[in-house]
Amino acid sequence: xxxxTKAAAAAALATATAVGGLVxxxxxxxxxxxxxxxxxxxxxxxxNGSNASLNAEYVQIKNSTSRAVSLKGWKxxxxxxxxxxxxxxxxxxxxxxxxxxxxxxDTAAHRYQNSRxxxxxxxxxxATLKKPSGARVDSCSYNNARRAFVNC
Numbered sequence: 001x002x003x004x005t006k007a008a009a010a011a012a013l014a015t016a017t018a019v020g021g022l023v024x025x026x027x028x029x030x031x032x033x034x035x036x037x038x039x040x041x042x043x044x045x046x047x048n049g050s051n052a053s054l055n056a057e058y059v060q061i062k063n064s065t066s067r068a069v070s071l072k073g074w075k076x077x078x079x080x081x082x083x084x085x086x087x088x089x090x091x092x093x094x095x096x097x098x099x100x101x102x103x104x105x106d107t108a109a110h111r112y113q114n115s116r117x118x119x120x121x122x123x124x125x126x127a128t129l130k131k132p133s134g135a136r137v138d139s140c141s142y143n144n145a146r147r148a149f150v151n152c
Contacts, residue, residue, distance in 0.1 A: 032064045032065040032066065033063075033064055033065065033137070033138070034061060034062070034063050034064075034065070034069050034071070034091065034129070034137060034138070035061070035062060035064065035129070035137070035138040035152070036059060036060070036061055036127055036129055036138045036139070036140040036152040037060045037061065037062045037096065037151065037152055038059070038060040038149060038150070038151050038152060039058075039059050039060075039120060039125075039127050039140060039142060039149060039150050039152065040056065040057060040058050040059075040120075040148060040149040041057060041120035041121065041122060041125060041142065041148065041149060041150070042057075042120075042122045042145075042147070042148040042149070043055075043056030043057045043118075043148075044056055044148070047118060047122075049116075049117070049118075051102045051103055051104075052102075053102075054100070054101045054102030054103075054115065054116075054117075054118065055100040055101065055102040055103075055104060055112070057100070057101040057102075057118055057119065057120050058098050058099060058100045058101065059076060059098070059099045059120075059127050060096050060097070060098050060099075061076070061091070061096065061097050061099065061129065062095070062096045063091040063092065063093060063094065063095055063096075064094065065093060066093050066094075067093050068090045068091065068092045068093055069090065069091050070089070070090050071086040071089045071090070071091055071097075072086060072087065072088050072089060072132070073085065073086065073131075073132030074086045074129065074130065074131055074132065074137070075129070075130045075132075076099055076127065076128070076129055077127070077128050077130070078119055078120060078121075078125050078126065078127060078128075079121075079125050079126045080121075080125075082113075082115070082119045084099055084111075084113045086111070089106075089111070092108070095108070095109070096109070097109060097110070097111055098110050098111070099111045099112075099113065100112050100113065101113050101115050101118060101119045101120070102114070102115060102116075103115075122145055123143070123144075123145040124141070124142060124143040124144075124145075125141070125142065126139055126140070126141040126142075127139060127140050127141075127152075138152075140152035
């Protein structure tokens, strides 16, 4: 019976993907990990390039482990290779950090790329999180201009 449940879930996911145009990576959180949880790729309102609009575009990363994880040197990239590199930073156990596109003052819960231009395409893109070694930790893709965000 378990195989039928998995097959039905896979078929439902394939159907939802084909209908909605949404593509995401398999969840990396099964055993506890650091993983992408959300990309808000189309900030509300018109894309006027203001810092408020840029900061409404963001990626959320969650640490679902039971200990803090140093993200020093980790990279968050998009398909066009725009890259945000974490400086000295530790993501607490069970905590989420939001990486905003625009400028701001870094805190434990909010980091800023300090970009003057949008990073995440409004139609499709892929976010990839890598360790300093270049090893891929997680990725999340979307292909849906009708929505403003994707849960990874």
